[in-house]
Amino acid sequence: MSQTTLIPEFVTRQSFIELDGRRRAQSLFDEGTWKxxxxxxDRMESPWLPLQGIAPQFDDxxxxxxxxxxxxxxxxxxxxxxxxGGSIGEVSGAKMTAALDLAAQDSQAGKRxxxxxxxxxxxxxxxEANLGLAAVAEVISSVLALRPHAPVITLIAGTVxxxxxxxxxxxxxxxxxxxxxxxxxxxGPEVIEQxxxxxxxxxxxxxxxxxxxxxxxxxxMGLADALVEDDADKIKxxxxxxxxxxxxxxxxxxxxxxxxxxxxxxxTSGQIDPMSLRRGWNSRKTGELR
Amino acid sequence: MSEHIGxxxxxxxxxxxxxxxxxxxxxxxVLASEAQIGDETALFLCVVPxxxxxxxxxxxxxxxxxEAFTLAHHxxxxxxxxxxxxxAKKRPLIAIVDVKSQAYGRREExxxxxxxxxxxxDAYASARMAxxxxxxxxxxxxxxxxxxxHGYQANRILAFDDSGVVIHAMHKEAAARIxxxxxxxxxxxxxxxxxxxxxxxxxxxxxxxxxxxxVDDPKHPTIADIEAVxxxxxxxxxxxxxxxxxxxxxxxxxxxxxxxxxxxxxRAALEAQWRNA
Numbered sequence: 001m002s003q004t005t006l007i008p009e010f011v012t013r014q015s016f017i018e019l020d021g022r023r024r025a026q027s028l029f030d031e032g033t034w035k036x037x038x039x040x041x042d043r044m045e046s047p048w049l050p051l052q053g054i055a056p057q058f059d060d061x062x063x064x065x066x067x068x069x070x071x072x073x074x075x076x077x078x079x080x081x082x083x084x085g086g087s088i089g090e091v092s093g094a095k096m097t098a099a100l101d102l103a104a105q106d107s108q109a110g111k112r113x114x115x116x117x118x119x120x121x122x123x124x125x126x127x128e129a130n131l132g133l134a135a136v137a138e139v140i141s142s143v144l145a146l147r148p149h150a151p152v153i154t155l156i157a158g159t160v161x162x163x164x165x166x167x168x169x170x171x172x173x174x175x176x177x178x179x180x181x182x183x184x185x186x187x188g189p190e191v192i193e194q195x196x197x198x199x200x201x202x203x204x205x206x207x208x209x210x211x212x213x214x215x216x217x218x219x220x221m222g223l224a225d226a227l228v229e230d231d232a233d234k235i236k237x238x239x240x241x242x243x244x245x246x247x248x249x250x251x252x253x254x255x256x257x258x259x260x261x262x263x264x265x266x267x268t269s270g271q272i273d274p275m276s277l278r279r280g281w282n283s284r285k286t287g288e289l290r
Numbered sequence: 291m292s293e294h295i296g297x298x299x300x301x302x303x304x305x306x307x308x309x310x311x312x313x314x315x316x317x318x319x320v321l322a323s324e325a326q327i328g329d330e331t332a333l334f335l336c337v338v339p340x341x342x343x344x345x346x347x348x349x350x351x352x353x354x355x356x357e358a359f360t361l362a363h364h365x366x367x368x369x370x371x372x373x374x375x376x377x378a379k380k381r382p383l384i385a386i387v388d389v390k391s392q393a394y395g396r397r398e399e400x401x402x403x404x405x406x407x408x409x410x411x412d413a414y415a416s417a418r419m420a421x422x423x424x425x426x427x428x429x430x431x432x433x434x435x436x437x438x439x440h441g442y443q444a445n446r447i448l449a450f451d452d453s454g455v456v457i458h459a460m461h462k463e464a465a466a467r468i469x470x471x472x473x474x475x476x477x478x479x480x481x482x483x484x485x486x487x488x489x490x491x492x493x494x495x496x497x498x499x500x501x502x503x504x505v506d507d508p509k510h511p512t513i514a515d516i517e518a519v520x521x522x523x524x525x526x527x528x529x530x531x532x533x534x535x536x537x538x539x540x541x542x543x544x545x546x547x548x549x550x551x552x553x554x555x556x557r558a559a560l561e562a563q564w565r566n567a
Binding site: 035037038042044046047048051052064066090091093094095097098099102124126127128129130131132133134135136137138140141144145164165167168169170171172184185186187191192194195196200201212213218221223251252253254255256257259260263266268269271272274277 | 366407468479496
């Protein structure tokens with residue numbers, strides 16, 4: 001028996017979560033095919049943060065990388081969760097919409113260009129408040145403009161998770177890929193506790209948070225498509241499958257009547273049990289390519 | 291809050307449609323009705339508070355799961371019915387906006403409010419991209435996820451020039467806490483940094499607004515006000531039909547060229563690099 005077989009897989013694998021946003025985005029592309037656009041040397045920084053005594057960053061926490069995935073054109077747009085909580089400001093939002101719009105133009109011209117959104121974000125950057133909120137509306141619009149022409153894949157790896165307005169961008173994506181360490185929701189637990197009280201949501205209850213927002217639950221209840229391990233090779237392979245997938249005729253966020261009926265059938269007299277909901281809504285195996 | 295959220299929305303919905311009752315099968319929190327505007331029929335949509343809602347966290351005028359799917363339901367119905375019609379005949383969709391926020395509740399998070407909100411934004415944007423003029427009339431509050439769900443996908447946004455109109459990403463108390471400032475400091479900062487302001491006249495400087503409307507008291511529309519607003523809505527509909535069905539008008543106004551110049555420069559630079567890559 002060789003030495004390598006004795007080393008468990010989790011020791012040799014490359015963790016994806018341990019990578020920063022830039023290296024996460026790079027890792028998805030075919031070797032030697034990618035190029036960063038609007039990189040740190042272009043100094044695209046927030047004009048609003050310095051006015052409030054906050055140091056801006058030369059990429060505004062948004063990394064745009066274009067290249068090939070499985071031989072097909074693609075652009076990855078990553079929000080860096082370590083900069084201002086991955087929040088969306090004027091500049092980071094403009095990078096995102098510009099990249100999505102350019103992918104849509106190329107796709108409509110016959111060169112299908114998939115987009116991968118790597119979302120680690122708390123949502124709108126409050127220091128740029130209304131321009132951040134407007135940017136989110138524009139990102140949603142641009143995702144929807146690209147979706148009929150090329151796959152838009154949201155990847156949430158963790159550990160920041162995807163909250164606030166950007167959770168809507170995830171919601172309108174063609175596909176959503178998550179790890180067990182990722183969370184997805186509109187309002188984070190702290191915000192709910194603050195706004196509606198600790199009886200509504202105890203934000204120190206870790207088990208509750210994961211049961212509601214965690215990747216396993218979101219995939220299990222059918223609001224995300226694939227649950228992946230924190231392994232860069234496996235994540236790359238999953239993203240490649242979705243980049244190469246055929247376009248669908250109907251996307252989840254168009255299935256209004258199905259979900260309206262499901263909501264109508266819920267008992268809302270008390271809190272909703274996440275596990276029962278998962279059993280009720282799950283109509284397929286997780287990780288299956290649709 | 292000095293004033294109940296939703297009263298203005300309901301008042302203007304009633305003024306413009308002559309109706310104030312939810313459609314059969316809808317929750318009490320959504321008003322949907324067709325009415326004449328100019329020489330055509332438009333669908334009006336409004337989210338209102340309902341103390342009887344079966345979701346407790348939407349009872350004060352928040353936008354929750356039922357509201358989002360109900361809006362999407364009406365929008366997709368009109369989208370399907372008008373699919374074969376030429377663009378000039380596709381019905382305008384008018385969102386009357388007076389919403390406190392998205393719903394902050396555990397039931398909502400468990401059942402995926404993010405997805406419901408996405409389905410509504412999808413329906414509004416899909417209608418717009420199919421050629422329906424989508425117009426938002428902000429009568430009161432337009433906050434955060436509530437506005438993203440109901441109204442922010444419009445090609446044209448109109449708002450009353452009134453101190454009771456507030457468009458923002460987060461209400462003052464929470465924004466102050468999170469950015470570690472006092473409410474007074476936050477208000478002061480809004481005068482210098484327009485995207486942080488809670489004043490609709492500062493919002494108008496961002497270039498996102500099509501028009502500020504002047505009425506004496508937006509809580510109590512007069513016959514003259516209603517006529518004037520109908521006229522403004524009809525103008526906005528025609529303007530929307532003349533231009534691209536995307537959100538590009540929000541970057542093209544003189545105000546946008548001033549306030550959003552960083553974002554506009556980023557778009558241009560990225561496009562140049564993309565083309566040369």
